Amino acid sequence: MPETLKLIFQVLVFPGGLFALCLGLCLKGFERRIRARLQRRVGPPLLQPFFDLAKLARKDTTIPEGAPACLFSALPFAGVCSMAIAAAMIPITGVHLAPAGLGDILVLFYLLAIPAIVLMLAGSASGSPFSAIAFSRELSIMMAYEGPILLVILTIAIRVGVSQGGWIALSLNDIIAYQQRYGAFLFDPVMWPALLAFLVFFPANLGVAPFDIPEAESEVLDGPLLEYSGPLLGLFKMMSAMKAGVVIGLGIALFYPNAPGGALGLMCFVLKCFVVSSLGVAVLRTSMGRMRIDQAFRFLVIWPGILGLVSLVVVLWRY
Amino acid sequence: MSSLSRFAGKSPWLYRINAGSCNGCDVELATTAIIPRYDVERLGCQYCASPKHADIVLITGPLTTRVKDKVLSLYDEIPNPKVTVAIGICPISGGVFRESYTMSRPVDEYIPVDVNVPGCPPRPQAIIEGIAKAIKILESRS
Amino acid sequence: MWQLVLLKNLLKGPATEAFPFGEATTPAAYRGRVAFDPSACTACRTCQYVCAAGAIHFEERPDGLRFTLWHNSCVFCGMCQHYCVAKAIHLTTDWHLSHEQARKYEMVEEGWVPFRPCLQCGELMLPATPPLMRLAYRGDSKEIEALRHLCPKCRQTRAAGRNS
Numbered sequence: 001m002p003e004t005l006k007l008i009f010q011v012l013v014f015p016g017g018l019f020a021l022c023l024g025l026c027l028k029g030f031e032r033r034i035r036a037r038l039q040r041r042v043g044p045p046l047l048q049p050f051f052d053l054a055k056l057a058r059k060d061t062t063i064p065e066g067a068p069a070c071l072f073s074a075l076p077f078a079g080v081c082s083m084a085i086a087a088a089m090i091p092i093t094g095v096h097l098a099p100a101g102l103g104d105i106l107v108l109f110y111l112l113a114i115p116a117i118v119l120m121l122a123g124s125a126s127g128s129p130f131s132a133i134a135f136s137r138e139l140s141i142m143m144a145y146e147g148p149i150l151l152v153i154l155t156i157a158i159r160v161g162v163s164q165g166g167w168i169a170l171s172l173n174d175i176i177a178y179q180q181r182y183g184a185f186l187f188d189p190v191m192w193p194a195l196l197a198f199l200v201f202f203p204a205n206l207g208v209a210p211f212d213i214p215e216a217e218s219e220v221l222d223g224p225l226l227e228y229s230g231p232l233l234g235l236f237k238m239m240s241a242m243k244a245g246v247v248i249g250l251g252i253a254l255f256y257p258n259a260p261g262g263a264l265g266l267m268c269f270v271l272k273c274f275v276v277s278s279l280g281v282a283v284l285r286t287s288m289g290r291m292r293i294d295q296a297f298r299f300l301v302i303w304p305g306i307l308g309l310v311s312l313v314v315v316l317w318r319y
Numbered sequence: 320m321s322s323l324s325r326f327a328g329k330s331p332w333l334y335r336i337n338a339g340s341c342n343g344c345d346v347e348l349a350t351t352a353i354i355p356r357y358d359v360e361r362l363g364c365q366y367c368a369s370p371k372h373a374d375i376v377l378i379t380g381p382l383t384t385r386v387k388d389k390v391l392s393l394y395d396e397i398p399n400p401k402v403t404v405a406i407g408i409c410p411i412s413g414g415v416f417r418e419s420y421t422m423s424r425p426v427d428e429y430i431p432v433d434v435n436v437p438g439c440p441p442r443p444q445a446i447i448e449g450i451a452k453a454i455k456i457l458e459s460r461s
Numbered sequence: 462m463w464q465l466v467l468l469k470n471l472l473k474g475p476a477t478e479a480f481p482f483g484e485a486t487t488p489a490a491y492r493g494r495v496a497f498d499p500s501a502c503t504a505c506r507t508c509q510y511v512c513a514a515g516a517i518h519f520e521e522r523p524d525g526l527r528f529t530l531w532h533n534s535c536v537f538c539g540m541c542q543h544y545c546v547a548k549a550i551h552l553t554t555d556w557h558l559s560h561e562q563a564r565k566y567e568m569v570e571e572g573w574v575p576f577r578p579c580l581q582c583g584e585l586m587l588p589a590t591p592p593l594m595r596l597a598y599r600g601d602s603k604e605i606e607a608l609r610h611l612c613p614k615c616r617q618t619r620a621a622g623r624n625s
Contacts, residue, residue, distance in 0.1 A: 355475065355476045355477055356476055356477060356478050357477070357478060357480075358475070358477045361477070361482075362481070408514070408533055408534055408535070408536065411533045411565070412531070412533045412534045413534075414514060414534065414536065415513060415514050415515075415536060417514075417515065417534065418515075427562065427565075431562075432562050433561065433562055434559060434560070434561055434562065435533065435559065435560055435561075435562060435565055435568075436558070436559040437532050437533045437535070437558045437559075437568065438537065438556075438558065439514075439535075439536035439537060439538075441556075441558070441559070442491075442556055444478070444480050444481075444485040444556065445556050445557070445558060445559055446559075447480065447481050448480075448481060448557065448559045449559035451481050452559060452560075452561065456561075
């Protein structure tokens with residue numbers, strides 16, 4: 001029983017649910033501020049995403065005519081729940097171990113796909129032509145990046161697994177333990193193709209420029225979220241904030257988890273998140289234009305695909 | 320829940336409706352958002368693409384007869400609480416197009432306007448001033 | 462290199478104006494709220510004629526003229542200022558014109574240009590204003606100043622009497 005309670009706590013409060021939400025929102029606020037500074041603007045207050053959520057909680061919600069009301073309003077909850085569980089599965093070095101009760105890295109991989117699926121369903125449920133365009137775009141982008149990221153995860157799992165005497169290690173805890181002992185993959189030239197592939201995957205998954213095609217404001221009017229308003233829209237904002245935390249956290253766990261234990265470890269993790277968010281997301285958002293969907297699809301299939309294959313071959317050959 | 324209403328004024332999302340404007344005011348609106356000199360994001364503002372996300376509606380243009388029904392249905396899409404700001408003299412009075420048979424001016428005969436920002440077009444600072452006034456009204460409404 | 466541009470931007474700091482939290486800069490030649498000086502107006506109505514937006518209106522009453530300028534129609538082109546011989550109308554740099562809907566019909570500039578009685582016959586007429594006199598005669602003389610307060614008819618009579 002205490003084990004179950006602990007699991008519930010992990011999903012709802014730390015490091016899932018509440019913690020992931022706060023981290024994601026802080027990352028978003030920080031990123032918006034950095035983005036403004038890169039454009040020589042002052043930018044919004046650091047807590048702006050929190051204000052946005054508080055405001056959305058007070059707005060009216062309208063459900064478009066002809067939309068299946070049940071599906072329409074259940075989808076954002078599904079998205080937030082999936083991300084809360086995914087966040088609980090991200091280990092924080094020295095602070096939190098991925099609970100075995102939730103599953104291994106493959107489960108995380110599938111959970112990471114749920115927000116995209118939720119967005120697609122939301123787009124098709126709202127019955128707007130813009131959302132329908134966004135649906136097809138989201139689908140093609142997802143088809144493009146899911147393959148390469150699986151190759152990356154496989155590469156790392158095989159490398160860690162072989163060192164353990166087995167064949168494949170699917171537990172994030174093992175991957176972290178390996179890097180703690182032998183050094184982070186970030187500084188290992190053998191893993192750099194995989195790292196590059198992951199770096200391409202992460203803006204595509206988070207919908208950051210140049211891959212923000214499904215949510216393109218100026219073309220498809222926020223895409224899948226077009227018909228959502230009020231608290232339901234707030235849930236989607238929560239979902240994307242948590243997703244940012246989860247994806248960045250996954251990157252940290254896969255490539256640079258090294259940190260001391262205790263509170264210092266937590267601080268290290270948060271600091272790394274902020275560095276990735278400001279260096280990666282903010283700079284990309286300021287400096288990149290938006291790709292066309294066919295360009296993005298080709299780019300995402302070819303480059304991360306090649307990089308993933310190269311890293312897989314290298315790892316298979318060396319270990 | 321009432322404690323949340325304090326934050327309504329800190330995150331007003333702006334939505335632009337072009338009711339047959341000559342685009343002069345729209346350019347100034349874009350200026351307030353994009354040009355670093357008049358950073359409207361300091362007020363927590365954000366231009367949103369969908370009317371369903373909007374808090375403050377910025378209307379430009381004299382409401383031409385052709386666009387009238389579309390503007391009205393668009394306005395109905397915006398969830399409450401909402402505040403309307405008329406940007407430029409066209410939505411306020413009809414401006415130089417006042418006597419034209421193609422205009423259903425002024426806007427406030429069809430839509431409850433809350434703040435007017437006269438000018439042809441108004442300068443970006445004046446628009447920001449108008450938005451600041453609209454934020455006060457938004458706070459009192461939510 | 463765009464990376465260098467971004468870095469420079471970051472180091473230079475924001476270029477944002479202080480407004481709305483501080484004062485905004487306004488160019489000296491900015492055309493804002495219109496100011497009307499009834500004491501200088503000669504009611505030639507050129508401003509009403511040249512007003513592109515039709516924002517200026519003169520209403521003639523038995524005892525004077527009412528000038529009305531509606532800021533919610535004005536396009537701030539400055540034509541009225543340009544064509545005003547008597548310099549009675551000019552555009553200030555005040556741009557704080559945004560207002561709540563309740564004040565929509567208060568955004569006017571009004572002025573009352575009263576007729577004055579002719580010093581001789583007492584008929585109501587509009588004397589030429591000092592700025593106009595300066596423009597027309599360059600110098601001041603007592604005679605001209607006296608003629609200013611006469612109606613056209615009395616002026617004619619006086620001029621004819623002087624010559625004979």
